[in-house]
Amino acid sequence: MPELPEVEVVRRGLVRWVAGRTIAEAEVLHPRAVRRNEGLLADQLKGRAIRSAERRGKYLWLPLSDGDDALLAHLGMSGQLLVVPPESPAEKHLRVRLAFTDGGPDVRFVDQRTFGHVLVTPMAGNVPKVIAHIAPDPFEPVFDAAIFADRIRKRRTGIKRALLDQSLISGVGNIYADEALWRARLHWARPTETLSRPKIADVLAGAREVMTEALGQGGTSFDSLYVNVNGESGYFDRSLAVYGRRDEPCPRCGTPIRREAFMNRSSYSCPKCQPRPRNARW
Numbered sequence: 001m002p003e004l005p006e007v008e009v010v011r012r013g014l015v016r017w018v019a020g021r022t023i024a025e026a027e028v029l030h031p032r033a034v035r036r037n038e039g040l041l042a043d044q045l046k047g048r049a050i051r052s053a054e055r056r057g058k059y060l061w062l063p064l065s066d067g068d069d070a071l072l073a074h075l076g077m078s079g080q081l082l083v084v085p086p087e088s089p090a091e092k093h094l095r096v097r098l099a100f101t102d103g104g105p106d107v108r109f110v111d112q113r114t115f116g117h118v119l120v121t122p123m124a125g126n127v128p129k130v131i132a133h134i135a136p137d138p139f140e141p142v143f144d145a146a147i148f149a150d151r152i153r154k155r156r157t158g159i160k161r162a163l164l165d166q167s168l169i170s171g172v173g174n175i176y177a178d179e180a181l182w183r184a185r186l187h188w189a190r191p192t193e194t195l196s197r198p199k200i201a202d203v204l205a206g207a208r209e210v211m212t213e214a215l216g217q218g219g220t221s222f223d224s225l226y227v228n229v230n231g232e233s234g235y236f237d238r239s240l241a242v243y244g245r246r247d248e249p250c251p252r253c254g255t256p257i258r259r260e261a262f263m264n265r266s267s268y269s270c271p272k273c274q275p276r277p278r279n280a281r282w
Helices: 004-018 038-045 145-153 159-164 174-184 197-216
Strands: 023-028 054-056 059-063 069-074 079-084 094-100 106-111 117-124 258-262 265-269
Touching: 004 054, 004 059, 004 079, 004 106, 004 197, 023 038, 038 117, 069 079, 145 197, 159 174, 159 197, 174 197, 174 265
Parallel strands: none
Antiparallel strands: 023 094, 054 059, 059 069, 069 117, 079 106, 094 106, 258 265
């Protein structure tokens, strides 16, 4: 699933191409992509201009003119928002197409697995109402590191579970959690109540650092499903220290990287740099 850097790459591409343009038509080709509101979405978007492109965590939205609402998008496992010439053939898994009054490039939502969606939602302050419960991400000015540290120490869970909890911090997924914990030299099952505030600051710094680096390389792409608006893949996967590197040497100490089962997924870490705690919380 695309995480914060990948979604931010898409947001930056979108704002360049859509800000200030007026939607002529919204065509829905799969009802699940719009939560079965095909006609409603078309009526809500026709004739409205897009003001900008914004993001919180893994969600992005396009604020609309003539009202206090926005077109919200979540890419799910395989969603893509592409900017393509209007005469381009329809993509195999095209779900929603936005055409514009200026006759310029379309915006197309393509989603092979149809776990993603787009919908029009009212705003609640600076974010769409339907995601108002999601915590700020670590790059937002409103993110409070002290509050984050206090809340995480009260959770009595494993540190990786806490990093994936979008009510505590948004935008961090499986890949960047593993990479941040490697940088902070913490095993993913370390109990949160045992962490000092300086150690939590190390984890937060690691998350910000690795996601900033990933953003500079267009994000992480393990297959062709994650792409920018122009169809290009990111290449940060070449710079990952532990994620997906089972049995390869740790870049810091040379110990073979281990893979462990975690919440129906995988966690990768260095046995020497990130020793398993005795009081592990799974």
